[in-house]
Amino acid sequence: MIGAVTDGAAAAERQLNRLRHDPGAIALTLGAPVVLVILFGYILGSAISVPGGGNYREFLLPGLFATTAANILPSMIAMARDSTRGVVDRFRSLPIARTAVPFGQAAASTLYGLGSFVLMGLCGLAVGWRIERGAGYALAAAMRDLFGNPAAPANGTWPLLHPVLASVGWLVLLLAIFVPLCAARYARA
Numbered sequence: 001m002i003g004a005v006t007d008g009a010a011a012a013e014r015q016l017n018r019l020r021h022d023p024g025a026i027a028l029t030l031g032a033p034v035v036l037v038i039l040f041g042y043i044l045g046s047a048i049s050v051p052g053g054g055n056y057r058e059f060l061l062p063g064l065f066a067t068t069a070a071n072i073l074p075s076m077i078a079m080a081r082d083s084t085r086g087v088v089d090r091f092r093s094l095p096i097a098r099t100a101v102p103f104g105q106a107a108a109s110t111l112y113g114l115g116s117f118v119l120m121g122l123c124g125l126a127v128g129w130r131i132e133r134g135a136g137y138a139l140a141a142a143m144r145d146l147f148g149n150p151a152a153p154a155n156g157t158w159p160l161l162h163p164v165l166a167s168v169g170w171l172v173l174l175l176a177i178f179v180p181l182c183a184a185r186y187a188r189a
Contacts, residue, residue, distance in 0.1 A: 003097055015104060066139070139164070
């Protein structure tokens with residue numbers, strides 16, 4: 001287990017070093033969230049009225065956070081690029097854990113995605129967005145709005161009354177299912 005973590009950390013370091021030498025990818029990774037906040041907050045936001053007279057930016061930033069968190073496209077592009085260039089085949093010939101490369105890619109994506117979140121949050125604060133009840137509540141509200149469950153009923157069930165814990169629970173369950181499947185598929189390919 002320790003070997004798999006250290007191998008994954010080495011693969012993550014490789015991905016981050018590649019990103020460091022690619023200024024276009026850095027600009028895209030860090031600049032796109034800022035552009036989205038400005039575009040939707042100022043250019044398109046003035047044309048949208050929120051029912052009940054609320055502030056559009058209160059809904060904009062949690063929605064953009066959820067959209068950015070669900071964006072796995074950079075990881076998919078990096079894995080496809082490594083596969084076509086033969087990097088994955090070279091990794092398979094090394095005595096490393098089977099999960100090291102997918103884990104490293106996921107860890108690297110998480111780290112530079114965290115930078116995007118911080119920049120997006122700072123830009124959102126600059127354009128007038130405020131966190132009212134905490135970051136967990138804001139994320140849960142964004143996920144509810146995104147998937148069509150705008151508010152929890154007063155006599156709701158446990159997942160509706162505890163959205164953050166329910167979301168984390170589902171995340172852990174999905175990871176427990178799909179990480180071993182991904183590792184097995186990666187080992188066979």
